[in-house]
Amino acid sequence: MFSKGTKRKFSDGDEEISDESLVGARVASSYNLQRQSLLDMSLIKLQLCHMLVEPNLCRSVLIANTVRQIQEEMTHDGSWHMVTEAFCGPGQSPSERLVATEVLCRSREQDAEPKLFSVISYEGCREEEVVADETLCSVSVSDTVSNVCLAGRVGQCWEKSELSGVERDEEALEDSRLGSGEDEEIDTEDGASTESPKTTGQVFGTFEIKNGSPGPDSALEELFSDVDTSYYDLDTMLTGMQSAPKMGPYDLLDSLAPSHGSPSIVSTPTCRSDLNELDHIMEIIVGS
Amino acid sequence: SEHACAGFYQNKKTFFSFFFILVCDPADVISTVEFNQTGEFLATGDKGGRVVIFQREPQSHRHFIGEYNVYSTFQSHEPEFDYLKSLEIEERINKIRWLPLHNPAHFLLATNDKTIKLWKVSERDKRAEGYNLRDEEGRLKDLSTVTTLQVPVLRPMDLLVEASPRRVFANAHAYHINSISVNSDCETYLSADDLRINLWNLNITDRSFNIVDLKPENMEDLSEVITVAEFHPHHCHLLAFSSSTGTTRLCDMRASALCDQHAKLFEEAADPSHRSFFSEIVSSVSDVKFSHSGRYLLTRDYLTVKVWDLNMENKPVETYQVHDYLRTKLCSLYESDCIFDKFECAWNGTDSVIMTGAYNNYFRMFDRASLRDVTLEASREVCKRRAVLQPRRVCVGKKQKETDVSVDSLDFRKKILHTAWHPKENIIAIAASNNLYIFQDRLTPNGHHNTPEIQSAPPKWQTQPNPPTY
Numbered sequence: 061m062f063s064k065g066t067k068r069k070f071s072d073g074d075e076e077i078s079d080e081s082l083v084g085a086r087v088a089s090s091y092n093l094q095r096q097s098l099l100d101m102s103l104i105k106l107q108l109c110h111m112l113v114e115p116n117l118c119r120s121v122l123i124a125n126t127v128r129q130i131q132e133e134m135t136h137d138g139s140w141h142m143v144t145e146a147f148c149g150p151g152q153s154p155s156e157r158l159v160a161t162e163v164l165c166r167s168r169e170q171d172a173e174p175k176l177f178s179v180i181s182y183e184g185c186r187e188e189e190v191v192a193d194e195t196l197c198s199v200s201v202s203d204t205v206s207n208v209c210l211a212g213r214v215g216q217c218w219e220k221s222e223l224s225g226v227e228r229d230e231e232a233l234e235d236s237r238l239g240s241g242e243d244e245e246i247d248t249e250d251g252a253s254t255e256s257p258k259t260t261g262q263v264f265g266t267f268e269i270k271n272g273s274p275g276p277d278s279a280l281e282e283l284f285s286d287v288d289t290s291y292y293d294l295d296t297m298l299t300g301m302q303s304a305p306k307m308g309p310y311d312l313l314d315s316l317a318p319s320h321g322s323p324s325i326v327s328t329p330t331c332r333s334d335l336n337e338l339d340h341i342m343e344i345i346v347g348s
Numbered sequence: 349s350e351h352a353c354a355g356f357y358q359n360k361k362t363f364f365s366f367f368f369i370l371v372c373d374p375a376d377v378i379s380t381v382e383f384n385q386t387g388e389f390l391a392t393g394d395k396g397g398r399v400v401i402f403q404r405e406p407q408s409h410r411h412f413i414g415e416y417n418v419y420s421t422f423q424s425h426e427p428e429f430d431y432l433k434s435l436e437i438e439e440r441i442n443k444i445r446w447l448p449l450h451n452p453a454h455f456l457l458a459t460n461d462k463t464i465k466l467w468k469v470s471e472r473d474k475r476a477e478g479y480n481l482r483d484e485e486g487r488l489k490d491l492s493t494v495t496t497l498q499v500p501v502l503r504p505m506d507l508l509v510e511a512s513p514r515r516v517f518a519n520a521h522a523y524h525i526n527s528i529s530v531n532s533d534c535e536t537y538l539s540a541d542d543l544r545i546n547l548w549n550l551n552i553t554d555r556s557f558n559i560v561d562l563k564p565e566n567m568e569d570l571s572e573v574i575t576v577a578e579f580h581p582h583h584c585h586l587l588a589f590s591s592s593t594g595t596t597r598l599c600d601m602r603a604s605a606l607c608d609q610h611a612k613l614f615e616e617a618a619d620p621s622h623r624s625f626f627s628e629i630v631s632s633v634s635d636v637k638f639s640h641s642g643r644y645l646l647t648r649d650y651l652t653v654k655v656w657d658l659n660m661e662n663k664p665v666e667t668y669q670v671h672d673y674l675r676t677k678l679c680s681l682y683e684s685d686c687i688f689d690k691f692e693c694a695w696n697g698t699d700s701v702i703m704t705g706a707y708n709n710y711f712r713m714f715d716r717a718s719l720r721d722v723t724l725e726a727s728r729e730v731c732k733r734r735a736v737l738q739p740r741r742v743c744v745g746k747k748q749k750e751t752d753v754s755v756d757s758l759d760f761r762k763k764i765l766h767t768a769w770h771p772k773e774n775i776i777a778i779a780a781s782n783n784l785y786i787f788q789d790r791l792t793p794n795g796h797h798n799t800p801e802i803q804s805a806p807p808k809w810q811t812q813p814n815p816p817t818y
Contacts, residue, residue, distance in 0.1 A: 094679075098625060101683060114435045114461075117523055117542040118573045118592050119688045122629045125571055129625055344434075 099130045378779035380766055384446035384454065387770040390416055390777055391456055392784055393441025397425035399458055399511075401469060416786055420469055422511040425460040437462050443528050445537070447550070455514070457537060461524040464539055466515035466550065474502040520546050520556045527577045533584040540577035545589060547601075559607045560589060560599065575633050575690070582642045586611075594631030596647055598658065614645065614656050616663045626678040626687065634690035639699040640771075646702060648693040651675060653704050655716070668714045668721065671706050673744045673755045686760050694769040694776075705764025708753070709780050710740055726764060726778045726785040 102123050376394035383390050390402040403419035428437040439460055447455040453470035478500040483489055523541035530537045538559070539546050545560035560577075564570050572593045580586035587607070590596040596614040599607035618627055635648040644665075645656040651672060654664035670691075674681060681687040686707075693704040705711045709727040714720075723740040743752040766779040774789030 095625075098679070098682075105685075114430075114433070114437075114524065116688070118575060118632070119685070121570055121573050122592055122632060122688065125628055126625055128571075129628075 095130055095134065099127060099134075102127045102130070377782050378766060378784060379440050379442060380444050381768040381777045381779045381784070382444045382446060382456075383768050383770050383777065384456075385448045385771060387772055387775065389419065389446070389454060390768070390786070391444045391446065392777075392779065393424070393444050393458055394782070395438075395440040397423055397427070397439030397441060397460065399424045399441060399444065399456075399467070401454075420509040420511055422467070424458045424465055424467065424513075425463065428462070442525060445528050445530050447530055448534055457528050457530065459525050459528050459539065462518070462521055464517040464525070464528060464548075465513050466517070467511050468514045469509060469511045472508040472510060473504060473506075475505040476500045477503050515550070515553050517548055517553050517556070520548075526575060527589075529577060529579040529587070531579045531584050532582055536584075538577055538579060538587060540574050540589060542573040545574065545577050545587070545607075557605070559587075559601060559605070561606065561608060562591075576636050578636055578638060580642055581638050581640065588636055588638065588645060590633035590636045590647060592632040593628060594633060594649060596633060596636055596645060596656070598645075612658070612661050614647075614661050614664075616654070622675070624678065626682060629682070629687055630678065635692040635704075637693055637695060639695050640697065641699055644699065646693050646695060648691050648704055650687060650689075650691075653693050653702055653714070655702070666716060668702065668712075670704055670712055671742070673742055677755075681760070684760065686763075689763055690765060691763075692766050694767050696769050696774065697772045703767055703769060703776060705767050705778070707760050707763050708742075708758040709762040709764060710742075711764045711767060711778055724787075726780045726783075726787075727762070728783065 105123050106120060106127070376396035376398065378392050378394050380393040381390070382392075388404050390404075392400050392402075394400070399420075399422055400418060401420045402416040405415050405417060424441060425439040427439040429435075430437055437460070441458050441460060443457075443459050445457045447457065447466075449455050453468050456467050456469070458465050458467060477484065478498045480494060480497055480500075481489060481491075517539070521539065521541040521544070523543050525539055525541045527540040528537060529540075535550060537548050537550060539548065539556070540560075543561065543563040544558055546556040547559050548556045560574070562572060562574060572591050575590050575592055577587060577589035580588070585601045586598060587601065588596055588598050594615065597610035598612040598614070600611040601607060603609065603611065618631065630650040633647045633649050635646075637646045638644070639646065643658060645658060647654050647656065647664075648670075651674060652670055653668045655666040656664045678687060691705050693702060695702060700716055702714045702716065703711060706723070709725050710723050711726060713722050713724070723742070725740050738751060741749065741752050742755055742758065744755050747754065762780065764778055764780050768777045770776065776787050778785040778787065
């Protein structure tokens, strides 16, 4: 049996639904949540591609295309800023970020969700200004910058949230690392405007950042100037050139779903990958 | 017992009534199944790199075909380790293709993700005896004891089937090989991986020609991969390949050395009412087969099989729903990765019936003329000796019949990905995990199908009385 995502119920369930627009908002919000959960699921799948055997390129390409589709749509209807809020707000509690995967894990109802996916309406591009907390990731985009740039900035923010996760769990992860070459790469991320767009572009395909707007980013750039983005190289991701997963899978999973109340889809692969990797390392060392 | 069987049927010309012939239980999951050009041999490849060949015994009874018994077993591919990338190369046999050579020996190509091998399978049923220099055990004779000369004679021995690798075609693919196809010229064959298709000469192993290359300048731009490729059965210059975006291209090798420009592009416009984030994945073509006539193409995507006329590119001439009830479950199938399962498809010998696999150990058959279809199950529970197999029906809502199966109770781990149809007769081979099932059409085993009449009673299936021996 497989589980189906369901519509998330409003946490403030006491309110009466009298207003039609409220109902519409709920439907839209539910759709957005499902879309978000699909995006999260897809990114997890991409990250978990790095196993002992070369990943299936066809599968990776199809998942990456799905991610691109979602991103395009989210950009077009302006909901991409919600992603930044999800990962950048300091007041954001982990449980709120958990929403996406929680939706994934609920038992399915026979309802009209699939139809929601297919009723995609592009409302046209809107320019958004996003300002997030600078302590975690300063993402401020002027009105003149296109949505495409916005997405890139947000993607950069995505990486940074993983980065903070890395530093937390670095010690736990280092045991499973292969050799010394990886150590430098664990807590590195390129914050330079010319380089980080490349990585997000690689992960998210269509978002190509032509130039970065200077100023607010410079502080972050210094902070993350020695970050290595090779992990996010789509080429390596898709063709499995990397010898072993870096911080990505474990921290992405951690940032999405902390240990409590998380479904098995999140925690088990982490442990299994660790064990597989250890076996793999031992085999190489022992030469069996 | 023949008459008792006839009593089950209200109309003798039933659509299909299959006998279950054989269940073979190798150690590993079967990954490919292929009849040779005469149908006398059936080769299977498995996840452990082994090839098992079955041979059909001469027919003993006019209603029962000869059984398929194990003819030869050999280890074709071994697991390898790519030290440069620090990745394992699986030994799983992805495809087997027989060579149409007229030779006492049999030749087949078997490939894993990276390496293609040409195997020669030959019989030995005679042995030379009476050598002058060596004794029967092969030891050198003491020459002083040799006083006369004798001519060695051939004496019969127990049949020995030997398989030997004659060619190894290696190091030509950077990505995973998904297809091999022997050309009608019997001299060349193609091998396709995710991004490239190479053309080989069967006698030359250190060189191949690249004829299709989908690799983009920048891997970030990669959005399409090759999923399957096949040569036209008669025209040695034509090949077809399908992609993950749901398109099938026909290429003419005479046009240019690199066939990136297709001669024809077969693509159906997406149905806007079904559009979703999963539309592309669901449209990805998992198998393509030319009809025996060479006039049509059969493509399998996740939910349908489609018949294309080579002369019409913008839409298929026929579309068959394999399991449309899964359309509302695509999200969970995506989550479980089932949506990436690659099902194969097959034509029968006269191109009148199409077959493909599904979940829950079900496989489906579609008759093109009558538009009738049937769902059958290949599993140990139902394929019992003398058991009558019933066609299956999947229901979405309430069960209309007791025998209906609810869509929620389908087992998605039991998938029939690999199926093959005898080139001439109505005999089919179904691989379900590590079991191989062979079914025979009871009423028209040797012949081809006439247009079946509409019947009131559902077709019934029977197992062969004699248990298989192997």
